[in-house]
Amino acid sequence: MRIAQVAPLYESVPPKYYGGTERVVSYLTEELVRQGHEVTLFASGDSETSARLVAACQRSLRLDKHCQNQMAHHFVMLERVFQHADKFDIIHFHVDYLHFPLSRRDGITQVTTLHGRLDIPDLAPLYQEFCEMPVISISNGQRDPLPWANWQATVYHGLPRNLYRFRPEAGRYLAFLGRISPEKRVDRAIEIAKQVGMPLKIAAKVDRVDKGYFDSVIAPLLRDSLVEFVGEIGDIEKDEFLGNAYALIFPIDWPEPFGLVMIEAIACGTPVVAYRGGAVPELVEPGHTGFIVEGLEDAVEAVRRVAGLSRKRCREVFEQRFTATRMAHDYVQQFEHLIARNEEVSEAA
């Protein structure tokens, strides 16, 4: 199949640092190539891929100090995509709604994976206007604000099978990995660790916008002797960090549309204790890969019960449900549906 993958230009594919969308686009692209498809990746010029790369700008925009108008680069990229549309059987967009005006008019076979939260009031009129656009969700929960959109499927994210190493022995600390921001609730993780009396390691970046929150709310809590703040970490350190933990604490307070770190943890065999919200009930299997909790007391109890879970079972669930191979198969199935449907429409016309 001739597939175009169209990534955002904010980060390279894969990203040098943080960047969930571009990371997933990379996993998917590489796996599609491995499965024998002819893949073209539209992305920033500092991306690395075994697909054919069409560089829409030299450098990823978030790291480019000279970039003042990110939208302009996306508009240029979309023109390139549509100029070559007849070379692809399917175009798979990861740039939210930016291409909708073009896709509506050009009648190509296309689909969009929506990677972000959709509960922002501004978005409803937009997706209503473009309600015929085929879209794929990354969790069922993500769809709640826009149930009437033209949903094709939910395709859960997947990771390369060997990216994270299975570790059969449980570690002795709790792990928190993510951004420090109010909705990620690292303060809850600290409170849980204190109540359980287990060390907590926090690997997290602090965005400029969250600096005030970090300084005033979180920094004082880090003084506890049980808490260790290790800062932002890369892919290799992440494998160690998650794999050597007793459990991942995922104490979110917002409708997280996916939450990659949960499947990264179970890929290592590390169970997850997560607060209910967003995709959590779809990713965590209580009693198998972790527990879903409703409050602090519940969370403390769950952490204690993690000792009874099988790390091997966590890894098994990962291999069944959350590999890049499974993700790519799911997408190819959706691509096939869309191509077949468009051919029917063309023949009828």
Add this chain to the structure above:
Amino acid sequence: MRIAQVAPLYESVPPKYYGGTERVVSYLTEELVRQGHEVTLFASGDSETSARLVAACQRSLRLDKHCQNQMAHHFVMLERVFQHADKFDIIHFHVDYLHFPLSRRDGITQVTTLHGRLDIPDLAPLYQEFCEMPVISISNGQRDPLPWANWQATVYHGLPRNLYRFRPEAGRYLAFLGRISPEKRVDRAIEIAKQVGMPLKIAAKVDRVDKGYFDSVIAPLLRDSLVEFVGEIGDIEKDEFLGNAYALIFPIDWPEPFGLVMIEAIACGTPVVAYRGGAVPELVEPGHTGFIVEGLEDAVEAVRRVAGLSRKRCREVFEQRFTATRMAHDYVQQFEHLIARNEEVSEAA
């Protein structure tokens, strides 16, 4: 003529506070209606106009605390515009390049006035890609970074003839009006006032992004007894503020694409002492409506020479060159060209 005016949604038309683009769109729209055209204004719902208003969102986005995704509203508005495209003889856009992908494909008669600075490196590839789009500049200087664009004309901004009152008597203070930001160089205005020994009144807003600059660089300079900081002012106060001044000081340090305040000053009869840059040489007529200077010494000398200028002549130049009536005539002429050309193309096809 059936004309659509498509405004940005950041401010209402006219804006409640600051907002050059939306202000000019308002002047133009009202004048086109007055001249007997059938005008439809696409703008935020809190706009006020004698044209037919199509509200693309309830409130202007910059004042809407709940707005998190401004682009989504613009995308919805553009779909509305194109759904009704056959009801207009011409569509006049003021939203930069946002409609280019649509205009390219829909073959309507349209033109865009570019209101912003064009010397941002990100913009060149974009305007290159869309180099067939007809565009209008607001000064010749604005075109410099993109000389190969499909420029139709320069149309200078204009003001309603009676918005500012002519005052024959020269005042006794220098006036600075605008934002406090590094490129506006209010520090130069203060230095000029001190050297000349004349009071300076500063009417200016301080954006959040410029707060640090204001506190550290400008605030200490305001302690001089010659300097009075009056803060942000509205339209009515502006008439008094500019009209009662001896001269407007416009000491910019960037390629300002127009500079409305210069024509507002001469509408009152108040001459302008401006640093060379951007549109200044096109708007200020040395020895008539003010002086163009290259440095501090030059500026001080020019301020002294303002006493020899005729305030009546300033007003005359305003009435000849910078009324909304003249602006609307210029635009209608461009609209007629574009409509005629599109009819030729249609007939040839």
